[in-house]
Amino acid sequence: MKLWRAALWLFLPGMARCMEPVSLSLGAISIIAPLFSYYWFRGSPHDCKPLERAINTTALQVDFDDKIYGQHLARLVVLKGVSGFMKNKNPKKPLTLSFHGWTGTGKNYVSQILAKNIYPDGMNSQFVHQFVATLHFPHAHLIDKYKDQLQAQIRNGVKACETSIFIFDEVDKMLPGLIDAIKPFLDYYENIDGVSYRKAIFIFLSNTGGGKISELALDFWKNGKKREDIKLSDVEHHLSLSAFNKKESGFWHSSLIDKNLIDYFVPFLPLEFEHVKMCVRAELQHRGHAVNDALVTKVAKEMTFYPKEERVYSVKGCKVVTAKLDYYL
Incomplete structure (x- = not known):
């Protein structure tokens, strides 16, 4: 029995399993076609959200x-x-x-x-x-x-x-x-x-x-x-x-x-040091790690800030936080 027939065999009711192979093939089409059409074409019921359903x-x-x-x-x-x-x-x-x-x-x-x-x-x-x-x-x-x-x-x-x-x-x-x-x-x-x-x-x-x-x-x-x-x-x-x-x-x-x-x-405003620390914490939690304040501060301090003297804003925002954590973790 071919693989697809074997797979179909598992899902057919007991009486259907007694059918001849040719009958099984024809019967399979009649059973599979509607199911295939249903699952292939219906899509998710949530796919296209009507405008009347206001966003939460x-x-x-x-x-x-x-x-x-x-x-x-x-x-x-x-x-x-x-x-x-x-x-x-x-x-x-x-x-x-x-x-x-x-x-x-x-x-x-x-x-x-x-x-x-x-x-x-x-x-x-x-x-x-x-x-x-x-x-x-x-x-x-x-x-x-x-x-x-x-x-x-x-x-x-x-x-x-x-x-x-x-x-x-x-x-x-x-x-x-x-x-x-x-x-x-x-x-x-x-x-x-x-x-x-x-x-x-x-x-x-x-x-x-x-x-x-x-x-x-x-x-x-x-x-x-x-x-x-x-x-x-x-x-x-x-x-x-x-x-x-x-x-x-x-x-x-x-x-x-x-x-x-x-x-x-x-x-979108430039991010300050505290905002970068928030990004580091969030990334640690996302990866399932405990939040280590010393590590959070260390990673944040490695970012480049401007102006050069005041070091107020992160040049790359939180863009490279993931890469920095990869290095330490």
């Missing part, structure tokens, strides 16, 4: 409190912006967030947490689509092809699930003009060719504006003010101008900014 704001806030450090503005904007959008049964346009700040400050982490709180499979969900500029769009001479591919992927993604999430990483490394290919999907159209994009979420991650954000944070620190006193209004306008005017931003002269299609420019 409390759970999202707990995740931010436990895993995101020193980013009061990002927490506030994402919590309010996303929860308000998800509760709106008839939004006028997709939700569009643009995250800005130096590497290691939590931009990717926040987008991952957000995806996880909307879809149980998080970044592995078939309705969460991630594009990395240097990986997916590396060649300038292929920009027209990239535009067509990008539009097709967004169109097919939203057809499959109206609440799809699209994450664009390394936007500052994206080919100039490429991002404008998705402008129609972010606009106030009721539908485009019969497809509505109003319930989708678009997130852009960029290092653009990191210098301005750091400068502002440092000014607050020098003047004895708390970082929590920094307001979104203090930096949001500067971020939009920086993104629009810098050719390396990916948004250079982009209609997304010119037409005010980005709902929130979200600043």
Whole structure:
């Protein structure tokens, strides 16, 4: 008996096991086909979350409190912006967030947490689509092809699930003009060719504006003010101008900014020594190790900080904490 028949034999009721091999084969098809169709095509019942099922704001806030450090503005904007959008049964346009700040400050982490709180499979969900500029769009001479591919992927993604999430990483490394290919999907159209994009979420991650954000944070620190006193209004306008005017931003002269299609420019502040220590503790707990305060401090002190004299902010945020712990553990 062939392997697949042997496997099937185990799952058949006793009477079916008495059938002739030919009958068994035909019977197997009639039994397996519906099951195959059911499990293959039905997907997870939680895959495409309807907009009416509002996001659990409390759970999202707990995740931010436990895993995101020193980013009061990002927490506030994402919590309010996303929860308000998800509760709106008839939004006028997709939700569009643009995250800005130096590497290691939590931009990717926040987008991952957000995806996880909307879809149980998080970044592995078939309705969460991630594009990395240097990986997916590396060649300038292929920009027209990239535009067509990008539009097709967004169109097919939203057809499959109206609440799809699209994450664009390394936007500052994206080919100039490429991002404008998705402008129609972010606009106030009721539908485009019969497809509505109003319930989708678009997130852009960029290092653009990191210098301005750091400068502002440092000014607050020098003047004895708390970082929590920094307001979104203090930096949001500067971020939009920086993104629009810098050719390396990916948004250079982009209609997304010119037409005010980005709902929130979200600043990610540089991380201080205490925030880096929090990252080390969290990583130790994630690996199942007891938290050793001496080790936490030692790893944090090995990070590079700026300005050189004051050593206030981590140059790489929490980016290399994992590698540092690998060395010690």
